Amino acid sequence: MEKIFALINQMEADGVIGRYAIGGAIGSIFWLEPFTTMDVDVFVNLPPSAGGALLSLSPIYDYLLARGCETRGQFIIIEGWAVEFVPPGTRLVEEALTAAVVRDVNGVPTRVFTGEHLAAICLQVGRARDHDRVSRFIEQGALDAEKFEDILHRHGLLEKWVKFQQNYPQP
């Protein structure tokens, strides 16, 4: 998988994408135990297209298709993995992208969301599997309480956090 991360680093260096960070399930695996997932979510700031303010994923597709990658729905297949490039859709994800940290994957520096932001995003999205992931973060002791509660406070998620704690007792 480090080949994917190396390619994404190259895309950033070439200016095809702005700042990127790995999120979703693969991002969570950086902080948790490995578990099965089929895709790689890459959150990206997109450079504005020439001559207009509209943001477009086309340069990403063009860049990767020219390097032999294929598309499958909204995904681009890189090294056998379904990779999706996602511009941040909420203030929380924008902040997660800004606060992302670099970790080494077999010699490839890879930017990834912090555990606190990943867990907060899970809480915000709120599906059953997202709640399950929050409980894994807690069980692993992977979250700094002060940082996590600060994020929840700033993004209006404290009520969801209270409800979560009522439904998911301490592991």
Add this chain to the structure above:
Amino acid sequence: MTELMRRIIESKRACRQELATLPVGEKLRLVEQMIADTRAITATQPPKPANPVRIGRV
């Protein structure tokens, strides 16, 4: 919860914690292995029941 269940849960938790401490590269290699194994199982295509359970509004 029985004592046996408690021990099984605790054992799984300890296993998850041990796996979480592996280097990221090793964790991602395990994910790739799991996906390959999952695909092999999926390829067996188990028969579907004739009358599958559905979620209905009561």
